[in-house]
Amino acid sequence: MSIKHVFKRTGGWLYLNTSLGRHPLRGAGVILMLHRVLSNDRAAELPHRNELCVGPEAFEHLLIWLQRYFECVPLMTLLLADPESVPNRPRVALTFDDGWRDNAMNAFPLLRQYQVPASIFLSTDFIGSRQHFWWESIGETLWGSHGQVARHSLIEHLQHAGRPLPVLLDDIDDERRSLALLHYLQSLKSLDPRTLSDLTEACPQGSQPQALDWPQVRMLEDSGLIRFGPHGASHAILTGLDDQRLHEELTRSWTALENGCAQPLPVYCYPNGDNDARVRQQVAAHGFAFALGTEAGLYRNDGDPLNLPRFGVSQRNAHHPELLAWRIRRGAHP
Template sequence: MAIKQLLKRTSGWLYLNSPVGRHQLHGAGVILMLHRVLANDRAADLPHRNELCVGPKAFAHLLAWLKKHFDCVPLMEILQPGSVRSERPKVALTFDDGWRDNALNAFPLLKKYQVPASIFLSTDFIGSRQRFWWESLGETLWHSHGEKARAHLIECLQQLGRPLPVLLDDLDVQRRSLALLHFLQSLKSLAPGELNRLTDQCPEESLPQALDWHQVRALEASGLIRFGPHGASHAIFIGLDDQRLDEEISRSRNALHNGCNRPLPVYCYPNGDHDARIREHVADHDFPFALGTAPGIYRGISDPLALPRIGISQRTARNPELLSWRIYRGARP
């Protein structure tokens, strides 16, 4: 695996610095997808956090690398480019969900490096004590809230026919964390109501997990951050009927218009899931653009309601040459 990663890093670096790579990326835009920036890197290193979380040192390293190789621009400069052309490729940062650590940990570094970003809010969570199920269930099962809370949640999961895999009791931290990651991914198939009921069985944290509207407005006033909708309840759109889908889109859109001065004309699909029906509903609510999670780069010719993004994990942030490899893969004709 180490040799494979080394080959990817080397190939990515060569591509990014080659005439072929510069030609293919000329006029293109790279949209990156992040979720959280934790308070320390050690916590972000574990597999069940690695995909959605980066640590502050890794994030700072990523920002410095991006500034060296790209023009770091607001998302709308990629989607609606102006007349000023640059020889360097453009990159835009997006954050999904609206985690409170976007303000506490990510923003100070974005401000330090002067890198703009877009944050897509699951609006029911903003300013409330409603919690994200992935965080609540994952950290409870990881013993973050004590054995009693973990045992109670395990019993609730067994009642739903979702017993924990044996590897979740493995003594090896990495194997145990990887097993938890796979288990949490398997829970995505549960109905939103069941996930909410499981979350309610977890202990309440001392702080809400999401931003509040005061933080949203303060970040927006900085000039570096803009906001868009990412569903209201973060229900996965594929499983919703037309009425519920329209309610989710309109409720999140209205919340952004009431809470922000300049909400983005960009929708962000929860979990990235969409199809022709969902894209049509989003367009009917006057969104000309929407973000998915399919990897690739944007050249202005693909479906604007299925924009590609490249996800950033802790591993990628620590080793940005791996990102250049993924950009190479996405830029191939």
Template sequence: MAIKQLIKSTSGWLYLNSPVGRQQLQGAGVILMLHRVLSNDRAADLPHRNELCVGPKAFEHLLVWLRKHFDCVPLMEILQPNALRSERPRVALTFDDGWRDNAVNAFALLQKHQVPASIFLSTDFIGSRQRFWWESLGETLWGSHGDKARMHLIECLHARKHPLPVLLDDIDVERRSLALLHYLQGLKSLAPQELEELTDECPKDSLPQALDWHQVRAMEASGLVRFGPHGASHAILTGLDDARLSEEIRRSRDALNNGCNRPLPVYCYPNGDNDDRVRQQVADHDYPFALGTGTGIYRGDGDPLNLPRFGVSQRTARHPQLLSWRIYRGARP
């Protein structure tokens, strides 16, 4: 671990175990944001996967660490706390998008350690073969589907005037993966229709990328997992006109009401993007809470329609003391 990270890890550990830290965090709520749990840790280590993916060993390491330092509680226990509060800080896990590996890889570990979680579904993807553009484009460009598929997609991107950076052919794996991460981040500004067309140029996956409703209902029946909406099409809500925005929120709400027994009264903004107009629409559709991506501790104050979360990457899961450093930074008065 680099010296800077070592200092942060040590400081974070001292904070969690100091009287000052315990006092600042007493009764506070920490909401964590995850996306995927892959089948092996080496795949999650690469920079273009690191931010959204964790491996099973790293995820289990994180769960053990969380149970040691926090009360692991359902999200609604943080948002609507009981009168009785533990002296320990509380943490709630959330997963965005609704990836199939949430059921295949994450759920067994949540059950093993009895850690509850909330999963926010992009409902158009659930039970369908529809694909997340980031995954399809990223893995095709990485070469996971072979060189022929990679070259075809590169030609399509070049024709649309989205040429790849030179570093995407670098022989150094880390540099190449980091270049791919930055390139994919730059594609976020493209119109959803163009991203969908580019995704169609990628090879089909052998299995759906997203959960199906049978998996959703099975996890919900365990009592350990609850589900909420993360948009219908995963469109960035701030870029939609009023009519499309209302339809997007309504469609995801209706899908959850039909597919789940107890959908959460919490909306989760795709990409975290929201503004006054979006928050008002979410409130008008009877959601008292919504999750953003800004960092911070939840103490019952602030805007309930833009709740803070701490993102968890593979690096953070491997070294959760780094998370305690970020919590320290977010908990300061």
């Protein structure tokens, strides 16, 4: 571990274990952003998976750590708390983006074991379908998880789309190759949603859907630990849509939640966190009192409720939560 990581872990530990460090957290709320919990930790450690994935051992370690230092509460309990009656012990709420099937298979058993509530924000077009999330399909195909024939075929499609692969994606070192893949996938976010959909279609579909289905959604909701909100319908970046398509995305995602859930959350979760004044105005016009972004910061009931801050959870900072504490410290505004 690098000296920088040792410094951050030490600083994070001091932040939560000294009265001076804990002071900025007094009465504050922390919203955490997760995506996937894979079936093993080694798969989650590579850079192109690390930011969106955690393994079960790291996730369990995180839950134990959270219960030690925070009061784990449902998202709406955190958002609707009276600032005058918020306890000194900081509160934390867990959120999951997209609606991955492994939220039910791998995350929920641990949430149930430790009785930690969570909110899952669904990209509703994917739920109950065999549609695949582009990041997973393109990333794993380029990684070679589906064989070299599929990889080379996708590379040709990417070249036609004007996005040739960087040389480092053929590096023999797994760490360097995975890091190059991470940067490359991030660069694809700027592509038109239709182009991303076409590229995803060029990937092997696999035998299992990647997203939850509606019976799983209802089973999780019936547990009393999980609630659901919308994360777009098609996961299109809302700031890139014209007014009509933006209205359709917001309406379609909420209608699906109303039909599929008993009590959907009045909270929108922006795909990729992207929002602007026009998007926020439309979200409010559709009846949402709150919306989640991706900027780091504490929740203190005094910011923009339509761009709530969250701290991202990765395999690295779930396995070493002092690193997460350091990120919270950097994002804290007393």
